[in-house]
Amino acid sequence: MQNITIYDTTLRDGAQAEELNLTTQDKVRIAQKLDDLGIHYIEGGWPGSNPTDRRFFEEIKSCTFKNAKLAAFGSTHMAKFTPEKDPNLAGLLEAETPVVTIFGKTWDIHATIALGVPLERNLELIANSVAYLKARVDEVIFDAEHFFDGFKRNPEYAIKALTAAFEAGADRLVLCDTNGGSLTSEIGRAVGEVRKLLPEARLGIHAHNDSELAVANSLEAVRLGAVQVQGTINGYGERCGNANLCSVIPNLELKMGFEVIGKENLARLLPVANFVSEIANLRPFMRQPFVGASAFAHKGGIHVSAILKDARTYEHIPPETVGNERRVLLSDQAGKSNILFKAHELGYKLAKDDPTVDRLLKELKIKESMGYEYSVADASFELMLREALGKPLDYFHFRHFFVVDAKREEDAEPMSEATVIVDVKGQQEHTAATGMGPVNALDRALRKGLELFYPRLGEIRLLDFKVRVLSGAVRDTGGTASFVRVLIESGDGTDRWTTMGVSHNIIEASWQAVVDAINYKLFKDEMAEA
């Protein structure tokens, strides 16, 4: 079986995506995850272009990688300098990576318009830069920018540019569909032609998704002989993004029979995709192939009954091969089996005809129509399940809260202060605390009252806090009066759990989630001690 190498550019081209901003530390953490996943090349950034990337290459020097080679990215040297004097090439060498990737112009109008140099001079820039780097670095990759557009308009010049890089010693020639405008059939034709003209070159493909063809174009290039695919996790990237590695890899591995990252790593694709979207702080795309939350979610009644007989009927691959799972969406009969499945997972034994199941289904449907989303808040679901089973938790009772935010100076943050009254084990506790914002103040005041009785609450750490405005409600009531859902992820060093609140009022929604998080911690500890 032939090997295909994956070249990840999430940290460089991916970071060009709208709304995506990565700190140096984010980049280091993502690089480590990519290495764990078995990715072969990680492009860390453009050391000459901004301070984040420069710092990244400094910090990453202390990390060792198991699988991946690190690459620094930059352009051919500037026309006004020799390679020796070019600050951009110098920056690439200072990064001290085993691989350097440089891009050069292969579309004639790009050389003359964007770069503003004569066509012959551009060929020199390419050859000089590659040769200069190849003498100083293990591996030099040449990204042929706009290759397919160039090949369509001036094939002779595009091939000349590629040849210049090849003859100067480039280890790989990566054909880029920089504008993402090429059709799959055009990619096929061009790759076939290059294979004929430069049979000894090792080719790669770098596709963009502007025509929604980046994955297909990458696969087509591989089918015709390319041995490397460049892309990004979740397809992040400038404009419509890059070829989505989360789709490219499973297609190559499961359907085309190539050895890529291996089946074992492939089964960890989904957690890595989620890790990156989490760090990037971008909402995951539900309908994303392979790793999306909806990718194996069945809603249609016919589909549900068929997959219960044989999953192949409506699933193209077993979800677990990419770390995903089958979901049956709450609707009609599917609801009951879903609740039973979930309850069973949590260790509660329920018969299908137990009236609790009906009651729970009814409550769940009401809550979900209000905006609660139990599929992501397991801890809140378990608390609801216990209520339905007649076993509600009884650690404390709410009496009262009061939160104040006061701002008295133009450039200062407001002062936030909260008071809370709760009854705990027959005693009334009245506490007060300040905080960084009203929710933090409330959280601190509540815990102050409870920690006297339950000292292990001191172990709770709030790991994440997400707020979503529910768009259904926006339409009805508009803007600042709309429904919000708050999700809180908590941890105590041993476990992590997610709780939820929904309300018109963000304070109330957060309060619900905080209360659930604390109750869940107390319940969990009690179970563990019992």
Add this chain to the structure above:
Amino acid sequence: MQNITIYDTTLRDGAQAEELNLTTQDKVRIAQKLDDLGIHYIEGGWPGSNPTDRRFFEEIKSCTFKNAKLAAFGSTHMAKFTPEKDPNLAGLLEAETPVVTIFGKTWDIHATIALGVPLERNLELIANSVAYLKARVDEVIFDAEHFFDGFKRNPEYAIKALTAAFEAGADRLVLCDTNGGSLTSEIGRAVGEVRKLLPEARLGIHAHNDSELAVANSLEAVRLGAVQVQGTINGYGERCGNANLCSVIPNLELKMGFEVIGKENLARLLPVANFVSEIANLRPFMRQPFVGASAFAHKGGIHVSAILKDARTYEHIPPETVGNERRVLLSDQAGKSNILFKAHELGYKLAKDDPTVDRLLKELKIKESMGYEYSVADASFELMLREALGKPLDYFHFRHFFVVDAKREEDAEPMSEATVIVDVKGQQEHTAATGMGPVNALDRALRKGLELFYPRLGEIRLLDFKVRVLSGAVRDTGGTASFVRVLIESGDGTDRWTTMGVSHNIIEASWQAVVDAINYKLFKDEMAEA
């Protein structure tokens, strides 16, 4: 030029998407938009399967379409009935549509497992159903469910099933990649084979996106002779969705040279895509090709300076051909050209060497490192630009705010109340208001104080309110004490604008965004009057 017809199934297969629920009225409005856009076929639903669809076919009888033919969808008749007695076929006829589409099994295991009938009997169901309908309806379309999977495992049977439909009089045979698992090369091979075996049949393609190949697979089928493409607006559909018509149509029309909906209609593709996501109440996917907000958004400094010279350098098509527009994003990767472009767009004349540009770039980078994201908050950027130009706005001055949230009953929402002091035109205004949550209360109190002086503030509507916890900050300080960014979209019936705030404190972040939104409105009105 050959014509390709588009068969939209947003209202049927699209409605299977997770989180997508359409009322009868929603479906009627979408059908009318699709007709306006020049779509040739609109599949309205499955009249036999649920009350929404049944009502839809009743209501739609009073509408006339300029371009589209309406289709009702259903399955072949049940094995236990004759076509005459089959309630499903009866339901299709009652819909009184000019076109009826039925799906039948062409993959052997589906006939035997999902349907539970012998293989020969399944062929009869197909032939009988098509013949029965064809005698009663203008046009009958046969959807060959799971055709490509069937063709791969048992080509002989798959072709037999197709032939049964064709010989019984089906006007079109639509080859379905129901599970979305087929590679583009497999689609090509199968379509080519069918064309040879049934040269007189008119073929269609129905692709799903589970391998991120639905668009490529649809185009490949057309390249090899299919004359109809089935898909949905924005690619909505079960699991990963259907072939995205918003990408299929422009690719066919602009790149492959087919006549589809015509150039004039194509220029209205984006508003229709947005209309459907609005009605469906789903957040638009920013990176969506052609019609996404990011599709022609440029962030990298090199890209921006090149498109200013010649847009072809980084755009595969002119954005306006699909109703989209070019955007230049401001970010820490932004160069001077991004700022100049933006300033120019807003009507400010700045020379490249104006010291304001440097100052602004520096401030922008500092603010973005704190979590501000000016690329999405144009109005906040313009206010910052005016400050940098030494023309700050002077409509009112902040003195003080005070917000209280008090909750005294277990199941009640807290009461939110705010007081605000501002100086306006030399007067001090002290106002108070309650609200649905603290931000709403603050917003109302502030506007109460200002509307006396600026009555047109009454026109502002808050259209959307987004909160994001910034993960960089989450890691540093944890959970409820992390940085949040608030984005507010406002409108006044004429314009829409987005403003932003960032703080540890969600109240403060919201306050910043509300203040900017109000300032922008006042400024905009003053400019319009001047």
